[in-house]
Amino acid sequence: MRIESTSPSLVTFSLFVLVGTLSIEFCNGDLGSFASSVMKPGKAKGQGKDHKEDDPKNLGGLKMKFYESSCPNVDVEKIVETITWKHAGANPSLGAKLLRMHFHDCFVRGCDASILLDPSTKKDSPQVEKQSPPNLSVSGYEVIDEIKTRLEKECRATVVSCADIIALATRDAVSFQFQKRMWEVPLGRRDGRISRASDALDNLPSPSSNFQILRDAFAAKNLDTRDLVALSGAHTLGVTQCGMIATRLFNFTGRGDTDPSIQPAYANTLKAKCRGSFGTVLEMDPDGNSKFFDSHYYKILNQKKGIFESDAALLTDSFSASIVKEFEDDTKFFAAFATSMVKLGGTNVLTGKNEGEIRRQCRFVN
Numbered sequence: 361m362r363i364e365s366t367s368p369s370l371v372t373f374s375l376f377v378l379v380g381t382l383s384i385e386f387c388n389g390d391l392g393s394f395a396s397s398v399m400k401p402g403k404a405k406g407q408g409k410d411h412k413e414d415d416p417k418n419l420g421g422l423k424m425k426f427y428e429s430s431c432p433n434v435d436v437e438k439i440v441e442t443i444t445w446k447h448a449g450a451n452p453s454l455g456a457k458l459l460r461m462h463f464h465d466c467f468v469r470g471c472d473a474s475i476l477l478d479p480s481t482k483k484d485s486p487q488v489e490k491q492s493p494p495n496l497s498v499s500g501y502e503v504i505d506e507i508k509t510r511l512e513k514e515c516r517a518t519v520v521s522c523a524d525i526i527a528l529a530t531r532d533a534v535s536f537q538f539q540k541r542m543w544e545v546p547l548g549r550r551d552g553r554i555s556r557a558s559d560a561l562d563n564l565p566s567p568s569s570n571f572q573i574l575r576d577a578f579a580a581k582n583l584d585t586r587d588l589v590a591l592s593g594a595h596t597l598g599v600t601q602c603g604m605i606a607t608r609l610f611n612f613t614g615r616g617d618t619d620p621s622i623q624p625a626y627a628n629t630l631k632a633k634c635r636g637s638f639g640t641v642l643e644m645d646p647d648g649n650s651k652f653f654d655s656h657y658y659k660i661l662n663q664k665k666g667i668f669e670s671d672a673a674l675l676t677d678s679f680s681a682s683i684v685k686e687f688e689d690d691t692k693f694f695a696a697f698a699t700s701m702v703k704l705g706g707t708n709v710l711t712g713k714n715e716g717e718i719r720r721q722c723r724f725v726n
């Protein structure tokens with residue numbers, strides 16, 4: 361409906377993307393090999409004194425052990441972890457898929473599982489979030505469904521929200537390679553009843569965003585520059601397609617030119633890959649690194665190999681650039697990512713009996 365409110369290039373890109381294949385599996389490497397370099401995970405609080413954190417608005421009444429009384433004698437977090445790890449073992453791209461799902465969910469109407477809602481079967485009903493162009497490669501819906509079905513059975517009641525399941529499964533899928541939980545997930549989110557494609561377009565920054573647009577988009581969610589840089593580190597995982605960067609590579613200012621902020625040799629490599637088809641899959645963190653959750657994204661960013669303008673933009677502000685440098689260190693990055701994920705996961709959450717509902721099925725409102 362509100363296509364005109366987004367940047368024309370994003371819409372064009374999305375059309376390219378739809379043509380491409382979305383089911384490329386490209387990880388069959390050893391997932392365990394990175395676990396050795398891990399620091400203490402899950403220390404959500406007390407990191408970084410320069411961090412505008414612990415803002416109550418962002419935790420929004422969430423808490424640990426939220427389901428202890430409503431689903432007694434069941435380890436809800438363990439169940440989510442077991443199912444998620446089963447799938448993550450078989451599908452190494454699950455971490456990327458769920459991380460993107462969680463980000464989109466939280467940026468659009470808060471972390472309320474609005475991204476999970478299927479379109480209504482009623483004629484002429486408006487499009488839902490998952491149908492909007494920025495959805496692109498979001499997937500992993502089946503894993504969420506499986507977890508939900510299991511928890512309905514274990515708890516003998518509808519108590520665990522779909523929004524909490526997304527937050528937990530995301531943490532667990534990313535944590536799989538480390539075989540331990542990388543951040544804490546305070547719980548108690550309730551599920552929203554509204555999902556609108558136009559909200560996704562209005563709230564999700566486009567990959568052609570400059571620094572100021574990104575900073576403002578994150579600030580609108582109570583996330584500061586340090587959160588922006590830390591959360592952008594999610595682009596150490598996963599893939600995109602040539603169509604998403606076609607303008608950057610082939611027609612940056614409309615004169616058949618290339619974005620000068622990409623390292624020239626890397627730009628040539630990308631152009632060679634993309635000339636054949638805009639559906640060609642590209643790793644966001646190149647050279648086989650997109651399957652590992654680590655600080656490598658910041659290293660390639662400093663080599664001017666960030667895939668999107670929105671990645672490269674993190675170097676155009678001196679404070680942001682200093683954080684990019686800091687996060688080249690795994691320990692610093694993991695700690696900051698943990699802090700920022702807790703904040704992201706608290707974005708405009710619905711809590712308390714009067715807000716939202718606990719869905720019986722994640723794809724439909726009750």
Ligand code: HEM
Nearest residue numbers: 456459460463496497565566567591594598599600601670
């Ligand atoms: C800073 C603004 C951001 C922009 C403009 C942005 C944009 C994008 C775009 C355009 C893609 C490619 C999608 C596709 O080709 O289908 C992508 C992929 C991805 N994004 Fe972001 N993103 C941003 C921040 C984030 C954040 C905060 C997270 C999570 C915390 C995240 C997680 C991911 C992941 C994991 C992928 C790879 C998905 C896959 O492999 O399927 N992004 N992002």
Ligand SMILES: *[C@@H]1O[C@H](CO)[C@@H](O)[C@H](O)[C@H]1NC(C)=O
Nearest residue numbers: 374490491492493495496498
């Ligand atoms: C994503 O959005 C496109 C429209 O831009 C739609 O055709 C596609 O089905 C959507 N994906 C999902 C999973 O709904």
Ligand SMILES: *[C@@H]1O[C@H](CO)[C@@H](O)[C@H](O)[C@H]1NC(C)=O
Nearest residue numbers: 610611612613614615616617
């Ligand atoms: C490049 O951009 C210009 C200006 O937007 C446009 O007129 C031209 O058709 C584009 N070229 C290609 C090959 O898409």
